[in-house]
Amino acid sequence: MRTIFEKIWAEHQVADLGGGTGLLLIDRVLLHERTGGVALESLAAAGRPVMAPSQVFATMDHVVDTLPGRGDRTIMPTGTAFITATRAAAHGAGITLFDLGDPRQGIVHVISPEQGIVLPGVTLVCPDSHTCSQGALGALAWGIGSTEAEHALATGTLRVRRPRTMRVTVNGRLGAGVTPKDLALHILARHGAGGAKGHVVEYAGEAVRALSVEGRLTLCNLATEFAAFTAIIAPDDVVFDYLQDRPYAPKGTIWDRAVAAWRQLYSDDGAVFDRGIDVDAGAVAPMVTWGTSPQHAVPLGDRVPDFQDVAGHDTRETYERALAYMALTPGTPLAGLPIDAAFIGSCTNSRMEDLRRAAAVLRGRKVAAGVRAICVPGSSQVKAQAEAEGLDRVFLASGFEWREAGCSMCFFAGGESFGHRQRVVTSTNRNFESRQGPQTRSHLASPETVAASAIAGRLADPRLLEA
Amino acid sequence: MQPFTVLTAVALPLVRANIDTDAIIPSREMTSVSKKGLADGLFAGWRYRTVGGRDPNPDFVLNDPRYRGAAILLGGENFGCGSSREHAVWALAEYGFRAILAPSFNPIFRGNCVRNGIVPVELPQDAVAWIAVAVAEMPPAQLVTVDLEHQMVTAPDGGTHSFTIEPEAREMLLHGLDAIDLTLLRQAEIQGKRQMDKDCRPWVYL
Numbered sequence: 001m002r003t004i005f006e007k008i009w010a011e012h013q014v015a016d017l018g019g020g021t022g023l024l025l026i027d028r029v030l031l032h033e034r035t036g037g038v039a040l041e042s043l044a045a046a047g048r049p050v051m052a053p054s055q056v057f058a059t060m061d062h063v064v065d066t067l068p069g070r071g072d073r074t075i076m077p078t079g080t081a082f083i084t085a086t087r088a089a090a091h092g093a094g095i096t097l098f099d100l101g102d103p104r105q106g107i108v109h110v111i112s113p114e115q116g117i118v119l120p121g122v123t124l125v126c127p128d129s130h131t132c133s134q135g136a137l138g139a140l141a142w143g144i145g146s147t148e149a150e151h152a153l154a155t156g157t158l159r160v161r162r163p164r165t166m167r168v169t170v171n172g173r174l175g176a177g178v179t180p181k182d183l184a185l186h187i188l189a190r191h192g193a194g195g196a197k198g199h200v201v202e203y204a205g206e207a208v209r210a211l212s213v214e215g216r217l218t219l220c221n222l223a224t225e226f227a228a229f230t231a232i233i234a235p236d237d238v239v240f241d242y243l244q245d246r247p248y249a250p251k252g253t254i255w256d257r258a259v260a261a262w263r264q265l266y267s268d269d270g271a272v273f274d275r276g277i278d279v280d281a282g283a284v285a286p287m288v289t290w291g292t293s294p295q296h297a298v299p300l301g302d303r304v305p306d307f308q309d310v311a312g313h314d315t316r317e318t319y320e321r322a323l324a325y326m327a328l329t330p331g332t333p334l335a336g337l338p339i340d341a342a343f344i345g346s347c348t349n350s351r352m353e354d355l356r357r358a359a360a361v362l363r364g365r366k367v368a369a370g371v372r373a374i375c376v377p378g379s380s381q382v383k384a385q386a387e388a389e390g391l392d393r394v395f396l397a398s399g400f401e402w403r404e405a406g407c408s409m410c411f412f413a414g415g416e417s418f419g420h421r422q423r424v425v426t427s428t429n430r431n432f433e434s435r436q437g438p439q440t441r442s443h444l445a446s447p448e449t450v451a452a453s454a455i456a457g458r459l460a461d462p463r464l465l466e467a
Numbered sequence: 468m469q470p471f472t473v474l475t476a477v478a479l480p481l482v483r484a485n486i487d488t489d490a491i492i493p494s495r496e497m498t499s500v501s502k503k504g505l506a507d508g509l510f511a512g513w514r515y516r517t518v519g520g521r522d523p524n525p526d527f528v529l530n531d532p533r534y535r536g537a538a539i540l541l542g543g544e545n546f547g548c549g550s551s552r553e554h555a556v557w558a559l560a561e562y563g564f565r566a567i568l569a570p571s572f573n574p575i576f577r578g579n580c581v582r583n584g585i586v587p588v589e590l591p592q593d594a595v596a597w598i599a600v601a602v603a604e605m606p607p608a609q610l611v612t613v614d615l616e617h618q619m620v621t622a623p624d625g626g627t628h629s630f631t632i633e634p635e636a637r638e639m640l641l642h643g644l645d646a647i648d649l650t651l652l653r654q655a656e657i658q659g660k661r662q663m664d665k666d667c668r669p670w671v672y673l
Contacts (some may be wrong), residue, residue, distance in 0.1 A: 011668075014660045015653060019634030023650065025660060027671045035552060037500050048647065054673040078498045085500040122671055129551040129575055145553035145579035146502075147646075155650045157657055161633050163574070193485050194545035198574045227545050229574050250670035258670045293485050318484050411550075414495035414519070430549060432489045438518040 003165050003267040004234050005200045008140045012123050020162050026152045028055055028117060028139075030126035031095075032108050034062035037086030039127060039149040040093055048154040049093075056095040056153060057117055058086060061107045063413055064100060066376050066403040071100065076415030093153075104247075106379025106405040109133040109221070109347040113213065114381055116246025120235035120262040125152050130347045130429065131230070132223040136216035137243070138235030138265050140200075143224060163229035164274040166199035167267070170207040172281040177463040179357075180215040181349055181427070181446040183207070184222035185287035185297040187279060192313035193295040196228035199275060202267060203233050207281035213242040214351045221348045222429055225294040234266040286461055288334050289431045289444040291322035296431070300449065300461045304332045325433055326441050327421070335459050337443075340422040342373040342454035343436070344400075344447050346410040349427035350378030354447040355386050358427075359394040361451035361462050367399030368457025372418075374401045376408040400454070412437045425453040468584045470643035471615050474565050476538035478611040479528060480599035486542060487549030488576060492558045494550075495519065505558035533606040539613060541599045542569035544592065547576025556583045566613040568595055568620065581636045584643065586615055588630050598622045615641055 002010075012024040031039065036058055043050070050056060063079035064070060072083050083100070090097040098104045104111060109130055112118045120138035125131060127149040134141035144152070152158050174183060188195070201223055203216075211219065216233050223231035240259050243249045250258045267273075285299035295313050298305060307319050307330070314322075323329065328337075344350065344358050355377065367373045375395045377383035383405050386392055392402045409416055410428040417437030418424045424442050427450050431442040443459060452462035495518070496508025507521070514529050516522040523530040540559070546569040547555060556579040559567075566586040580587045590598075601623040602609045609623035615637060620628045632640075639646060650657075665672050 011664075014657055017635055021633060021635035023653065023657075025657070025664060034497075038502065041500060042502070046647075052672075055671075081500055119670065121668070127551055127553070129549065131551075143551040143575050145551055145556070145575060145582060147553060147582040148578060151647050151650065154647050155654075155657060156661065157650055159635060159646055159650065161578075161635065193548060194571055197545075197571055198577075224573075224575075225548075227548060227571075227573055248673065254670050258668075261668065295485075313484075315484060321483075411489070411494050414498070430487075430489070432487045432549060434493060434512050434518070435489050 001268045001270040001272065003271045003273060004202060004232060004265050005140065005165055007265060008121055008123065009162065011121070014157055017159060022160055022162055023157050024123055024160050026125055026156055026158055027122035028124040029149065029152045030108050030112060030124065031056065031058040031149065032061050032128060033082045033086035035127035035146050036149065037082055037089055039146040039153065040089035041085060043150045043153055044089060044092060050095060050153045051156040053094040057098070058090045058095055059098040059105055059108050059111055060086070060100050061406045064406050066406045066408040068404060070404055074415060076413045079415060103380050103384065106381065107347045107350065107407055109217070110351060110378035110382065113137060113217065114246070114379060116243050116249030119243065119249065120239060121265050125149065125158065129224040130221055132228060133217050133221040133347055135230050135232035136213060136220040137239050138233060138262065140230065140232060142230035163198055163200045165202065166196055166275040167202045167204055167273040168277050168279060169205040170203065170279045170281050171205050172207060173210060174207055174281045174284055178284050178286060179446040179448070180211055180218040182287045183281065183284050184219050185289065185294065185444065186284045188222065188226060188295045189297040191277065193225060193293050194227045196223065196226040198227065198229050201226065201228045201231045203231055208233060209236070212353060213239060214353045217351070218348055222294065225429060235262050286446060286449055286463070288449065288459055290326060290328060290334060292325050292431055292433050293322070294429065294431060294444060296322060297444070298334060300335055300459065302334060304328045304330050304334065306330045335461060337459045338423065339371060339425050339453055339458060341418050341424040342371060342450050343409055343424060343426040343428065344450050345376030345378065345408050346428040347378065348429045349447045350376060350382065352382055352385055354427065355382065355391050358447040358451040359391045361448050361465065362398040362400065362455065363394050365398055365455045367454045371454055371457050373399055373454040374403060374409065376403040377405050380405045409436055411435055425450050425459060468643040468645065471565060471584060471586055471640045473612065473614045473616065474538060475610050475612040477534055477536050477606055478539040478541050478598065478602045479534045479537035480541040480602060481528060482541050482543045482595060482599050484544040485548050486546055488547055488552050488555035489549055491547065491555035492552065497552065497554050502557045503561065505554055506561035509558040509562050538563050538565045539611050540564050540567045541595055542567055544570045546572050548573040551575045553579045556580055556585060560585055568598065570595060581639055582646065584640065586613060586640055588613060588620060590620060590628050590630055594628045
């Protein structure tokens with residue numbers, strides 16, 4: 001009786017290092033120019049070669065501009081150094097790089113599934129906290145630091161402290177207009193940003209099974225906001241159908257062998273988890289955050305909570321600090337709060353389904369006067385597909401900017417940002433202080449809520465938007 | 468990596484839940500492809516009056532002269548959450564922090580601490596809060612001791628708190644070991660496992 005995590009761990013363990021630590025084979029290493037270049041350079045400086053370069057991939061996503069006509073020059077003051085250093089180091093190490101101008105370029109957690117780099121049952125690491133997204137395909141995928149990345153590159157392994165296990169079972173079905181992003185924020189609000197405390201979280205249950213691969217990627221993406229080691233979902237036909245014929249997915253008879261093996265990747269009946277929580281999908285509503293932690297989320301129809309409503313996961317100091325930062329007072333309705341900007345993008349919500357749903361809200365409507373609205377597709381491939389479907393014209397006609405692929409304004413790195421104290425509704429993952437700009441006030445929500453809010457000029461429920 | 472056995476030092480209280488790595492070092496402070504030159508950016512958003520400026524905000528604890536030379540940080544629940552940026556740990560280490568006491572750590576941040584010679588000490592919330600109160604009475608005199616060998620923290624009042632840390636991390640920190648060197652000693656074992664695995668899971672090997 002084993003969990004899916006235990007099956008993958010056992011298959012990859014080279015040696016038991018004692019005391020709960022294992023030496024695990026690492027099947028895939030992904031890098032980006034923000035934290036990957038420094039790892040490659042440091043490795044080269046130590047005279048250590050990359051052990052298996054064919055299993056390592058790098059992309060440009062974090063500091064590259066997303067304005068049309070972009071090149072190596074960046075709005076971020078020293079961004080070019082990150083791009084050129086990563087390019088040189090990637091070439092030196094003989095690894096595959098999805099560079100600027102490559103149709104496969106994009107946010108690392110968007111392009112890895114697109115290219116079939118992540119596969120069920122593999123171990124995959126990247127010096128990026130949102131690597132947990134890729135557990136959506138049944139991989140054991142987790143974020144690491146740059147030093148750990150050097151270790152994985154040099155040895156093809158990592159020394160890993162075995163995490164405890166936690167199952168989050170989502171029963172029932174999400175209601176109409178309720179998205180995986182809302183589900184993730186609902187779980188964070190209920191159980192706190194520290195709720196998963198280093199566990200590997202398996203998302204299970206009817207509502208999870210019903211999600212597409214893209215929906216699962218969004219749900220798993222926010223596992224790092226839940227303090228999880230990572231998240232994983234047992235792979236099924238939804239995943240196998242998604243992966244078939246992707247560039248790096250196996251082909252022919254090897255594909256058949258792989259699928260047969262992947263079908264064994266589930267938690268056995270009677271497998272024991274260290275913790276378990278149940279979530280009622282029917283109770284999830286469109287969510288929005290009011291504070292400076294992803295746990296500060298409430299249904300869009302609710303008000304800014306009183307302290308006693310959040311006392312389980314906040315001290316009075318953190319609560320009051322968050323309210324002061326956000327310039328909000330308890331009891332204020334979230335819906336109707338005027339916004340300065342709207343952002344659709346990031347590894348959380350920038351894939352085809354996200355853009356299609358947002359475009360459906362925007363079609364035939366205009367962004368409110370005075371609201372700056374930006375859409376940044378997650379990958380060059382998503383951008384091309386969206387343009388083939390005419391979505392770019394919907395975004396542009398409504399008043400949204402339509403950008404090149406990258407992480408863009410999910411975070412402020414000294415270049416582009418939303419202005420001082422601007423209130424932004426955003427499909428990203430972090431509403432931390434000054435995350436999206438100096439003193440910028442971020443409200444996390446689903447892409448369709450961002451779209452509806454951009455139209456209304458205030459936080460708005462897409463289900464209630466007037467025709 | 469500098470070995471860590473016992474440290475007695477000034478402790479700086481920042482006991483707030485969910486302190487994220489964007490707060491520890493904002494992305495805008497990570498201006499070069501380097502692990503160095505980051506100490507000035509540590510807690511920049513709280514430490515300075517203006518974004519990108521260096522005019523100290525006197526209200527922030529790091530600028531309180533009573534905590535000068537602090538090498539131990541007292542943190543809150545889920546310390547180091549958010550971005551995996553190891554720059555957060557590089558900045559803390561460069562500033563001079565060698566140990567962090569908190570009720571819990573975000574897992575990636577915790578791993579980064581161990582790889583950079585900073586001891587992540589998990590203590591119950593009450594214990595951290597109590598130590599913070601004791602320290603605040605007179606920071607330069609109310610020192611805290613972290614003894615990694617005996618897995619024991621001694622508070623300024625002499626009270627002791629034992630803590631647990633997995634043997635692997637403890638060994639690495641105690642002896643300042645380089646994990647890559649250690650793992651490369653097992654190269655034959657790793658290659659053997661990979662060869663076997665290639666037959667079982669050929670689709671993994673591109």
